[in-house]
Amino acid sequence: MQYDVELKNIKKQFNKQDVVKGFNLQVKKGEFISFLGPSGCGKTTTLNMLAGFLDPSEGELFIKGKRMNNIPPYKRELGMVFQTYSLFPHMTVFENVAYGLKLRKKPKAEIESRVRKVLELVQLPHLHDRFPNQLSGGQRQRIAIARALVTEPSILLLDEPLSNLDAKLRVELRDELKRLHKQLGVTTIFVTHDQEEALSLSDRIVVMSHGNIEQIGTPNEIYNQPKSEFVHTFIGQTNQFEGNIKSINGSQIQILSKDGVVFNTVVSDSRFQVGESVNLFIRPESIFLGKEHNNSLDTACIQGKIKLVTFLGSITEYHVAIGDHDLVVRTQQPQKEWIEGADVLCCWNIENQLLIRREM
């Protein structure tokens, strides 16, 4: 199978520092992929290597099956939208959008009709005579999107395109991106540090930190089955237990938490040994409250006392005291008997937990 984008063990070093440490990814045609991570995680560097502004120190890069190492950006047939809009200030909207077509020496009539079409696509058909400094931020970014799409690029690269916009516009343009992607089906790589943007737009998310890929998965997988501590803590909210393994019985593990609470859980592999320090992560949404254990093997439970109930409209948040520790639980179906002071059993599906050895 031919992928639209394929990165094979891509590495990048600046001044002997590893900025990207072995990036492997295959992107199918029409996929919307996000690179998500904090600043300095290597996401922008990877995008710049895709665009051709940087050369990988190691590894191979393919676009539409063609090896792209050492091919300059102007020969890659890509479209790109930048955080700072990067419209040419001395050209009108029309000239900005037409620029790529002019470089490709398209006939005048074709340029005009294609520019008009793409400006309609971003819902700004009436602005072609304006200069960028006569437009609002949101309009500028729409024009920049139109400019990137007009050449019908094989891949669309988005470098934090929403970061310079205010909150309301950001959501508006995010929806716009989603609509455009649905309508055009262009393979898209989107770099962002905003988890909400990544979760709402992507087919798959690549979570990165310190030059490593932490996890690749659908927004659902990334959110509900985080594979590393970083993904757990960087995306959404999470509960963390520190403890030691008290006993192991097959896949059953008994954990003694730091503040003296003992509970059982199940792991699918047997990487652990008795006495090891471990961290357990579980999201507030993954926990359900109940009265008794359903005795199913893939459920872990822990006994606690409700300390605080906060009604947040569509959801209700409970703080459940477990030892000296508070477990945050969120649910859309609150029960009448779950009041402050009530004893409850907090359970979760072990699929949603992350149990890892604690680095000392």
Added chain:
Amino acid sequence: MEQTSQLKLKAPSKLEHIIFSKWVVYLLLTPALIVLIGVFFIPMLLMLVQSLTDEQSNFTLANYALFFSEPFYWGVLWQTIKLSTFTVLGALILSYPVAMFMAQSKGKIRAIVTFLVLLPHLVSVVIRNFGWTIILNDRGMINTILLEAGIIDQPLRLMYNELGTVIGLVDSFVAYMILAIATSLYTINPSLYKAGAIMGANKVRNFISITLPLSLPGVYSGIVLVFSLSMSAFVTPTLLGGTSVKVMPALTYQQIMFTLNWPLGAAISFILLGTTIFLVSTFTKVTETKRYKVVFKS
């Protein structure tokens, strides 16, 4: 509970209020204003009056009429404009690459180049022009090398003509052009080049479509600066132009110091001033068209 500290804006003290009041600002401007009025505006006004009066102190346009009826004077004005134009062209060609280099370099290197560009200005223009005579005269450095190498049999005439004058003027004023262009290149957002490249433009194309048009404000102000300075240059045309090159400032000097015809000298200097203002403002009007105004002035 953690106490959140609140940012309090301090009310301006009475002293601050006095220091920043309008009247104090005017008061501080007064010394400069007095000097400017005393040694610039009033003498200028006196010169203007002198250029418009005859020996009996009657109003007359005779001095201006004399200038415009005499082809010799016309020729001097034309030569002044011509030399200034060539100086602008020379400075433009030499300075653009330097400005580009400065814009592409960072930190220390940029500071060093800026220093080197300004370094010659630490030496007086007279000394620098004498330096050029050592290089350019018939037995100067260039001619000696070319003669010794057998490339020429007769020394080239490199000074005491228009060429020598233009070389000297370019040397005097090229720094202004470099800094004006470099300043406008500094403001170009580097991601524009990325945008250009991703749309299919190679480096040459990026230069033509992005660098060049966006550097125009600097180029224009460099042209205006160098042109006005060259129009009023006196030392260089005198030292490197010799007797064959006559420019308006030298003509003014001659009328006032030797011929002692102050009214004509005054008229010549006002014709020079008027010509410079006219050419510069016409240039500005032509270059700053609608697009330029929208992009660079708003």
